[in-house]
Amino acid sequence: MWLKDTLNSLHLHEDFLNRILDSAQKTAVRVLLANAKVKLEHIHLLVFAPSNRTSQQQAWGFFSVERLEDKQAGNVGNEHTIEIYLYMEGDDLPTRGNK
Numbered sequence: 001m002w003l004k005d006t007l008n009s010l011h012l013h014e015d016f017l018n019r020i021l022d023s024a025q026k027t028a029v030r031v032l033l034a035n036a037k038v039k040l041e042h043i044h045l046l047v048f049a050p051s052n053r054t055s056q057q058q059a060w061g062f063f064s065v066e067r068l069e070d071k072q073a074g075n076v077g078n079e080h081t082i083e084i085y086l087y088m089e090g091d092d093l094p095t096r097g098n099k
């Protein structure tokens with residue numbers, strides 16, 4: 001799977017990596033199966049991870065945020081973004097400003 005290959009450079013534990021993949025897949029399926037007024041044109045998946053990892057032994061966590069976006073006037077949410085934020089135990093919670 002392309003997402004697993006992309007995240008391999010972070011050297012995450014296999015069980016944690018599988019939790020991230022499972023969460024992303026379940027969210028995408030739920031979004032695609034939802035009864036929306038307008039069919040989604042795109043689902044964007046963004047993964048944010050800290051760039052200053054000091055130790056590979058630290059415990060990792062993650063949370064996801066979903067954003068429904070109107071890209072064209074008159075459309076009701078035709079694009080959906082799933083953002084996954086990875087963080088290390090003890091770090092400030094990641095945001096778009098301190099990723």
